[in-house]
Amino acid sequence: MAKYIFIIVLALTILGGFLRFYEISKNPVSLSIDEVAFGYNAYSILKTGRDEYGKFLPLTFKSTGDYKNPVPIYLMVPSIALFGLNEFSIRMPTALIATLSIPIFFLFFMEITEALVISLMATILLAISPWHIYYSRYVSDHLIATSLVVLGSLCFLKMFKSGRWFWSVSSAFFFVLSMYTYYAERLFVPMAILLLLIFKKADLRIRFKQLVLFVVVCVVIAAPLIFSTFFGPDRARAQMTWLGRDVEFVRNVAVKPLENISALGSDNLLLFYFGARKYLHYLDPGFLFYSGLKMTKEDSYGVGVLYLFEIPWLILGIITLIKKRIRNKSLIVGWILIGLIPASLTNNEQHPGRTFFILPMLLLVSATGAIEFFRLMKTNLNHSLKNIIYFIFLIIIMWNLGLTLLTYTVHFPRQRGEDFMEGTKETVEYALANKSKYKEIVLDPYRGIEAPNIVSIPHMYILFYTKYDPAIYQQENKTRPDGSFGFDKFTIRRIDCGLG
């Protein structure tokens, strides 16, 4: 039996790997702002051991002022050393982790449900999950962090089961590492650990020593991160993304010139209701099934974080969780409920990356529903009616997979190319080819047809595609006499074309 399970999981991993690696350098169409920034900093670390600002092996990368987490950057270093500085080497670590996470998720599902069929079904859904595939095809700190959280949780549950010290240390290591990977995890991981502890409260006394070791390792590894979050540069990032800075909130609540509003109508109270709305909005069908991944233009249907054919499975899964005795069902529900909190505390519209850690549990609910669906078919319907329903459902699945294929390969590159700074690479290549003809080459950081006010970082694309020596870049003066930013022959400033 174990041999067959191994073969199935291996086959799913290979299928998942194909979907994640196929034409990875070409789709998404171009490297995004974050990807080039991650990439050049990793290149800089490889060549000099310092980031673009000359800081030695930093734990927070200032980058474009958004203070990037270190794990994705350090993970790229070996990849860049092996394959050079290019699209593949930048995206490869995320795709590799995404592929390897398929068997890890399977083990996690098994640990939670102890039900082989549900775990296998959830793993199948993971291998073809549009949400997981989307985030595995470009540099995604969300995906890496979630994989580490799952690994940490798996080790945590194993620690309670076997009581081995190894699992305590591993669990603490992976949990804290996930917090060094993405900001949302800094809020989610403590809540997830608390949730797991509530679940294992009956075993707390028996595993007290292992738990103490777990806490000690966590505190030791997380000490720099805790300091940086509360007193260091990471505070700036938290303030940047805080819900209170949401455009809609500021427009509707922090209205000027109002002063001396009574406590009952204070901004903070309304912020609570605004956050609650954000929270519940993540359960919107538009996000879940229609356009949650934002791969097509606004107001048109694209691909949601789950497939459309999962709708009946998800509904049936919820009903089954309510009506039947499913192992650890409160953990599944609790995980989803706390998983939506970090994203609800941040600004801007729905963000599928900030809620990515709820994916394993959503898949489990969906898989539970799928198995219940097949059971209901088998027990309640006669042979011919059952076959008709299976046939209709198969057509719906094929249609949905076809729709997703078209969205990924046809519409996403055409409709969302601008988000990935499509054309910047070609611009830089043209500039480089003609560099000798000009005294100064000026690039305007503002770009875009759909959104002419998108601010890009063309200098980073120049550094990336020229493989500009990081040692020189760190040392040279980058401020022009007129105050604009520049290096070599390149200047970055607004170009007044006189077009109004």
Place this chain on the structure above:
Amino acid sequence: MELAASPYVVLLTLLLTCFVINQIFRVNKKLVLLQTAFLIFIFLFIFHQITIFTNPGLINSVNTFRGETNQTIFAPLGRVIENRYVYLSEHLLFNILRQFTPATYFTNQAQLLDFSFSPPIYLGFIIPFLFGLVKLVKSLAKNDVPKVIIVFLLILPSILSNNSPDLSRLIIVSPVIFFIISSGFYTFILNYKKRIFKIFLFLTLFLVVLQVSTTFVDIATREPVRLQNIKNNG
């Protein structure tokens, strides 16, 4: 005013009257179902309330998708997958699902009377609602299918609206929601001696009272300024 002027208030009154009469005379469940369906369909057709497919943006989207796919090797696949009938069915399903989203009822996503922070039902009520819903699902049996169909019929007018979820149309489903909330409340009161239910009851009441006050203060203080800002900015 917006809701009071809605013809759906008349329909709601009619449906509730029928419900009471049916209860008194113990009318068969299937007959009740037929009666409800008849009333709703008559209403939808007489008042031309089916506007779901009138949005030109929908067809434009299909055309854009098809145009893009036709330029690739997937053109034959696009003909099957991205035709307008499939897309409209997808839209219909989307509208159905949106009626069951908690954000529609408990947050200001669908604003009541266009005030910025006035939800159709106060957020605190979501706690008894969830309890009531779980209780309801647990007690659902096979012979409850007509009840489920009636709920679906009640949300049908909102599903068929161009502006879905449409609060003025969802008014006819409000008794069902209030019933579920009451059922949850009843559970809290019945189990009041248990600490957890005491907490839930207190939390619900606290949140509701707080939100009532906040909403009124917000309308009194900020709403005139918002209106002025909208007027100034066009």
